[in-house]
Amino acid sequence: MTTPTRTEIKRYRPQDVERRWREHWAASGLYRTPDHVPGRENWYALTMFPYTSGDLHIGHWFAMAPSDALARWRRMRGHNVLFPMGFDAFGLPAENAAIKGSLHPYDWTMANIERMRRQLQSMGAMFDWSREVNTSAPEYYRWTQWWFLQLYRMGLAYRAAANANWCSSCQTVLANEQVVDGRCERCDTVVVQRRMEQWFLRTTRYADELLQHDELDWPEHVKLMQRNWIGRSEGAEVSFALEQPASDGTTEIRVFTTRPDTLFGVTFIVLAPEHALVDALTTPSQRAAVDAYVEAAARTTEIERQSTERAKTGVFTGVYCVNRLNGARVPIWIADYVFSTYGTGAVMAVPAHDQRDFEFAQQYGLEAPVVIAPPDYDGAPLAAAYVELGTLVASGRFDGLPNEEAKRAIAAHLAEQGWGGPSVVYRLRDWLISRQRYWGAPIPIVYCEACGIVPVPEAELPVRLPYDVEFLPTGQSPLALSEAFVQVECPQCGAAARRETDTMDTFMCSSWYFMRYPDAQNGATAVARPAADAWLPVDQYTGGAEHATMHLLYARFFYKAARDAGLVPGDEPFTRYFAQGQILGPDGRRMSKSRGNVVAPDGQVERWGADVFRAYLMFLGPWEQGGPYDVDGIVGVSRWLHRLWSVAVEAPAFGTHGSGDVDAAAARELRAVAHRTLARVTDDLVRYRMNTYIAALMELTNALHRAREAGPVDRGAWDEALRLATLMLAPACPHLAEELWERRGGAYSVHEQVWPEPDAALLERATVELPVQVNGRLRDRVEVPAGVAEVDVRALVEARPRIAEQLAGRRVVRVIYVPDRLVNFVLGDAAS
């Protein structure tokens, strides 16, 4: 195929322009980002890397193209901008594809990466491909394993037996964050609980710090989601003395409550069926009932268990404890409305002041004494729990205290007596990272009969994934079936030992990838401190808010651990974060193959060109909002760029200075339009308003077009306006801007030019069109000098026939004059 030389191109042919410049950019290394450039500050712009599922989705374009525009704009503003790209390449889909037949996960993934890299390159983004990462490459996962070992050493990784969320379809356990409404986030299968030995990361250690968002320039709703997810509750821990020690010697039950003020209203204690003491407490006469209940609870799915509609059930253990505050004898029950994983797994029940306890008490005929008096309380039994504010009654020495005050007073009293005290608990659970699957980074641990849990020495990393394994969904990792993988010498004593066969959750890989880009090629460490100091933390992160309580939380946890290990600067990984919306199918529903509403980016690029497609995605609407992809609308953007091409390439008739055929005012106005656009656009980019950025450029193009059609144009003004238009276009449509820049004699590359400053003098308007209102209704418009005084405006306006007619015979009560904005005559009744 022959490429036409550029003088032959009369018409805008995006495909030719784009191919030519992509090749040129690559050849000239325009997007290579050194760690330091004298005189330029570093700026780390990052958009979430894609999962290697096979094809670049339109959603990827929607996320990445505007991010690229912003990165380019930062570059023009004088920063040395790092804008890297890579692949999130481990994970279940690769393995599921292998199980279905055909390809090995490695081959499947590598083929996808090849395809997606090509698709990404068609975007014309300023990615520095020399820093590409692939999380499934040994050169990368070696360091994921290394991170695991650092966390282990810091006491942030531990192994424990626990009830884990098991997806029978994916044949693996899932983290809490990956269970949505009791179902597997990935395949919608109902999750069941399985008790297993698993590896956890101690995210809860940083719970309080993770709640600290004050320094972060993030969307409020994302911060809120994280706050809700972490779920900090303040209250008190209270110890209840067992009447008789349990069979294991335990003498107390500890509960967590947010309502220590209701402690005098406790009429029973409830343990979760899974509570460690249940077995040791239960009396022989209640044993059969309790065992049956515990067993039934174990069979209940989380969905059933968490349903609030279900009637409350429970069983008495046969045992009592004592409320130390008032000596009351309190029966201990078990019930599945109490969760073993929250607080102490036991609650003190106050039926009068907690709706759940109230329902339970009604069910089993338990007392509900009122200890916080509702207003005008007559002593009659309550119809529902009273949970509002009130004053304490029947609470001994605390009677008469407002209940909020009583919370503190009783908690303090408990602490004094050694019966408990103030306490804080979190909804957040530690992060379960074990996966019983093949396509992930092996957990670098060896189990030795003699030495126990032994970390693999760093020098022996990576623990490589063997290629030849059986992909049978057996419920244990395929690695367990590979004797060659499992059998190993203990690194400590040399005896025969076994490797851990589970792999890590892929969110491990993505929790630190942004730390790798600064030092992507380093074979000696994950990220060297100088590289980390050069780039971290990320200045601008963009990506979907669906990651609010997963990736974005995990990455923050990781970064804090990295900080504590002295590896990275600062406390937070992402200084600024912007959450773009989700792009939907033309029918307004989520794009999916099964719905048949998928719009392939490749097709759009082929038909319209990458620049048109990029600009259209930005133009669609507010970036944070997303919305349906309207296949027909893109033609408007295409028309715009063709028109801009025409305006830039086909010069107008130029007038000569002083000959009178060029109007000085028109020349000034053309320049002013360009500078006003520049001011608007700069503000739009600061505020991520990509849609109005594009709209402003369209308006400028229309103004240029009108000026050209209107007759002779001042050459200086024309050139200046067009120069600004090209520079402003560069972030959004990098190929076309480069082409127009070159055609108009600009030095390579437009992307290395400085973003211009608007000329303040041109932003001032000599005259303004002032709306004239009478009683708040628009009646006229009048052209006045900017900033003109009120008296002059009045004189001018009152002389206008339309206004004079309105004012005739009526009294002007007031005149509101907002300079350059509006004038409003407020009339009273008819004047005499």
Next chain:
RNA sequence: GCCGAAGUGGCGGAAUUGGCAGACGCGACGGUCUCAAACACCGUUGGGGGCAACCCCGUGCCGGUUCGAGUCCGGCCUUCGGCACCA
């Protein structure tokens, strides 16, 4: 149930601090070029009334504040998102 965000033409959307509602674009309608067409070009386009100049109505609903409300306040309705037997 609790928390959060959003409701503007046929459609996507725009509108500093309260100050010309509907920028920009799609679609539609009319026209030009063309044998024909559009990924071309020009024009019209919130609704209603009027020959016209113009007038009235209009930003989810009801009320309020104000000279003036898409924007502020109170009360609802709808949609979307998060959390939810979390003590």
